[in-house]
Amino acid sequence: MTQAHRRLAFSATGVLFAILGLGALLVPFMTIAANRIVEGDGMRIWNIATPSATLPGLAAVVAGLLLGLPDNMTRARLAGAVMGLAGLVWLLVQGAPALLEGAGAYARVSPATGFWCLLGVFLLLAADALAGMAPGPVMRAELLATAVGVLAAVLWSGALSDLSIMQEYASRRDAFLAATWQHLGLAFGSLAAAAALGFPLGILCHHQIKLRSMTMPVLSFLQTIPSLAMFGLMIPVLAWVGATFPGAQALGIAGIGFAPAFLALVLYALLPVVGNTVAGLAAAPQAARDAALGMGMTPRQRLWRVELPLGLPIILTGLRIVLVQNIGLAVIAGLIGGGGYGTFVFQGLNQTATDLILLGTLPTVALALTAAIFMNIFVDLTRTSTDARND
Amino acid sequence: MIEIKGLTKMYGDVKAVDDVTMTVETGTITVIVGTSGSGKTTLLRMVNRLEEPTSGEVRINGTSTLSVQPHILRRRIGYAIQGHGLFPHHTVARNIAAVPNLLNWPRDKIAARVDELLELFSMDPVQFRDRYPADLSGGQQQRVGVARALASRPDLMLMDEPFGALDPIIRARAQDDLRRIHTKLGSTIMLVTHDMDEAIRLADKIAVMDAGRLVQYGTPAEIITHPATDFVADMVGDVERPLRLLSLIPVSQIMVDGPAEGAAIAADASLRDALSACLWTGRTAVPVERGGGPIGHVTLDAIRACAEFQP
Numbered sequence: 001m002t003q004a005h006r007r008l009a010f011s012a013t014g015v016l017f018a019i020l021g022l023g024a025l026l027v028p029f030m031t032i033a034a035n036r037i038v039e040g041d042g043m044r045i046w047n048i049a050t051p052s053a054t055l056p057g058l059a060a061v062v063a064g065l066l067l068g069l070p071d072n073m074t075r076a077r078l079a080g081a082v083m084g085l086a087g088l089v090w091l092l093v094q095g096a097p098a099l100l101e102g103a104g105a106y107a108r109v110s111p112a113t114g115f116w117c118l119l120g121v122f123l124l125l126a127a128d129a130l131a132g133m134a135p136g137p138v139m140r141a142e143l144l145a146t147a148v149g150v151l152a153a154v155l156w157s158g159a160l161s162d163l164s165i166m167q168e169y170a171s172r173r174d175a176f177l178a179a180t181w182q183h184l185g186l187a188f189g190s191l192a193a194a195a196a197l198g199f200p201l202g203i204l205c206h207h208q209i210k211l212r213s214m215t216m217p218v219l220s221f222l223q224t225i226p227s228l229a230m231f232g233l234m235i236p237v238l239a240w241v242g243a244t245f246p247g248a249q250a251l252g253i254a255g256i257g258f259a260p261a262f263l264a265l266v267l268y269a270l271l272p273v274v275g276n277t278v279a280g281l282a283a284a285p286q287a288a289r290d291a292a293l294g295m296g297m298t299p300r301q302r303l304w305r306v307e308l309p310l311g312l313p314i315i316l317t318g319l320r321i322v323l324v325q326n327i328g329l330a331v332i333a334g335l336i337g338g339g340g341y342g343t344f345v346f347q348g349l350n351q352t353a354t355d356l357i358l359l360g361t362l363p364t365v366a367l368a369l370t371a372a373i374f375m376n377i378f379v380d381l382t383r384t385s386t387d388a389r390n391d
Numbered sequence: 392m393i394e395i396k397g398l399t400k401m402y403g404d405v406k407a408v409d410d411v412t413m414t415v416e417t418g419t420i421t422v423i424v425g426t427s428g429s430g431k432t433t434l435l436r437m438v439n440r441l442e443e444p445t446s447g448e449v450r451i452n453g454t455s456t457l458s459v460q461p462h463i464l465r466r467r468i469g470y471a472i473q474g475h476g477l478f479p480h481h482t483v484a485r486n487i488a489a490v491p492n493l494l495n496w497p498r499d500k501i502a503a504r505v506d507e508l509l510e511l512f513s514m515d516p517v518q519f520r521d522r523y524p525a526d527l528s529g530g531q532q533q534r535v536g537v538a539r540a541l542a543s544r545p546d547l548m549l550m551d552e553p554f555g556a557l558d559p560i561i562r563a564r565a566q567d568d569l570r571r572i573h574t575k576l577g578s579t580i581m582l583v584t585h586d587m588d589e590a591i592r593l594a595d596k597i598a599v600m601d602a603g604r605l606v607q608y609g610t611p612a613e614i615i616t617h618p619a620t621d622f623v624a625d626m627v628g629d630v631e632r633p634l635r636l637l638s639l640i641p642v643s644q645i646m647v648d649g650p651a652e653g654a655a656i657a658a659d660a661s662l663r664d665a666l667s668a669c670l671w672t673g674r675t676a677v678p679v680e681r682g683g684g685p686i687g688h689v690t691l692d693a694i695r696a697c698a699e700f701q702p
């Protein structure tokens with residue numbers, strides 16, 4: 001009786017995921033094209049290889065969707081998500097060489113709508129299951145490391161090297177590595193610069209209401225400038241600086257390239273850094289701030305001993321926002337010769353080579369996601385050691 | 392000795408404190424009492440320069456507070472802020488150790504002092520030392536706040552409604568504790584409250600504030616028997632005046648020799664307690680004891696005589 005009862009308890013999200021996932025099985029899972037420019041022909045999941053090759057993957061996908069159905073069984077749902085993801089990889093690994101066989105030297109295979117939908121469904125299912133398990137910071141760090149490790153191992157093994165995006169990568173390995181460093185340099189460098197400027201400015205604003213009421217509107221305004229316009233604006237400004245100040249050009253300051261992109265990112269980053277520093281410093285209870293002065297702390301001692309430790313989670317949250325935002329925005333640097341993954345995106349757009357665009361966007365998304373999760377873990381760690389006690 | 396001379400604080404057009412002059416003797420408890428918004432907190436905060444006066448000055452033992460840097464001045468003055476103001480990210484021990492830390496006391500001396508203070512406030516050091524403020528009850532938080540203010544053994548203590556969050560029973564105990572600690576340490580205490588009962592119980596002298604002005608400054612007995620204004624009379628409460636007067640006088644003061652019937656009361660209990668005992672048990676006299684043995688008795692007539700108005 002209770003068994004029957006439990007079997008009936010379906011999770012609403014699980015049912016939704018299952019419907020979406022089963023629907024996605026009906027649309028093309030991969031495409032095969034004559035070369036890297038033309039549009040490919042869609043292939044449904046049962047057509048990409050022999051039935052004996054696709055069946056294990058298909059079974060894993062269906063089983064994964066079904067495991068997501070029961071309510072109150074978060075471990076089963078997580079297992080379902082992992083199983084589904086493994087099934088998807090299996091299907092790609094089987095499908096790519098099978099489709100390429102006899103298709104010509106320039107033929108390309110790529111994942112198609114069906115694959116991307118199923119990937120989304122299983123990632124959401126995993127996120128849903130993890131939210132239900134509410135793992136602590138350490139556990140989340142382990143999960144993140146595992147996910148990154150498995151992804152790296154799959155890519156490294158060469159099992160997916162028949163996919164078009166991996167062929168795009170293979171033909172510009174060095175450029176990809178350089179773009180990775182540029183992208184990280186843009187995102188983390190601008191974060192560091194914004195922090196170096198923003199913390200002191202935030203601390204000053206915390207003490208001087210007048211300065212705050214002047215600074216915050218300016219920073220908010222900067223934030224509202226559309227990103228393309230901002231990068232565009234930097235070109236004449238830095239071209240002028242490069243032409244006017246002797247030595248500036250030697251430092252690499254010119255109208256296009258790394259410098260204007262970097263500056264634009266720093267300007268975007270200032271509002272979250274300054275805003276969250278001000279908010280964080282004000283987060284200490286007024287009575288505690290008052291008591292600190294009342295017992296004989298100097299304003300500087302109060303800042304270091306009371307206000308900063310209590311505001312740290314909020315300040316770090318600001319850094320997280322900046323990091324994720326800048327990883328995304330740094331793509332636009334590609335447009336003004338600033339390097340980074342954006343280079344591939346804009347090259348791909350010019351050549352209408354979809355997989356080259358993906359070579360720029362997928363690493364960007366993965367990087368942003370990893371950074372966000374990592375920073376969240378970090379914020380949580382500081383929180384447990386400070387103001388969680390205050391709840 | 393703390394001399395407050397013509398102290399005034401304006402917030403815009405509002406006179407929060409209006410030309411207050413008073414002298415606090417060394418080693419006494421002075422209680423500043425008044426309704427909410429009457430300027431008590433502001434007056435107290437001008438003593439340690441958390442607020443700078445608009446005019447007037449404060450001298451401590453003859454030296455103007457303006458002649459010392461504020462943070463140096465404040466390290467010598469204990470301050471228990473209204474609403475405890477504990478640091479949420481520090482343990483109880485680290486909170487209490489805050490001022491000794493600022494004064495660079497050696498580590499073992501600080502640890503010993505923390506335990507001593509926790510015991511003084513009836514909190515087991517082993518149990519409470521490493522807790523965080525959020526894990527304490529409101530009353531415990533407030534006691535830790537007071538302990539923190541006492542930590543460096545300051546000669547002068549400023550306490551702003553230190554027992555505000557306590558329920559009546561714990562509050563009475565905390566007041567007794569404070570008197571006991573004060574007798575032991577002999578420091579000068581200025582304490583703010585809106586509760587006249589608390590003022591009468593604790594004070595050597597009471598300062599009554601009304602709308603920023605000091606309207607009366609005198610001993611509890613003076614305040615009860617000769618209120619200077621209607622406002623002070625209101626604060627004391629007309630009907631309760633005789634009882635309040637009795638609560639100031641210890642039984643030993645009007646005790647006479649000889650035995651009496653029924654349960655005894657302690658020699659240091661107040662006449663109010665003795666009256667209560669008479670009325671409750673229908674007696675006309677109660678025996679008085681000290682250290683477990685009878686030493687005399689008080690009569691209802693004698694108590695009544697003490698409560699009568701003598702102009």
Ligand SMILES: Nc1ncnc2c1ncn2[C@@H]1O[C@H](COP(=O)(O)OP(=O)(O)O)[C@@H](O)[C@H]1O
Binds near residue numbers: 428
């Ligand atoms: N920082 C301030 N700014 C403006 N007005 C204030 C400030 N602090 C206190 N006041 C005003 O001064 C008066 C006295 O306040 P306070 O000393 O806190 O009274 P109490 O402690 O007796 O309740 C009140 O009217 C209050 O509104």
Ligand SMILES: [Mg+2]
Binds near residue numbers: 432433473551
């Ligand atoms: Mg007050």
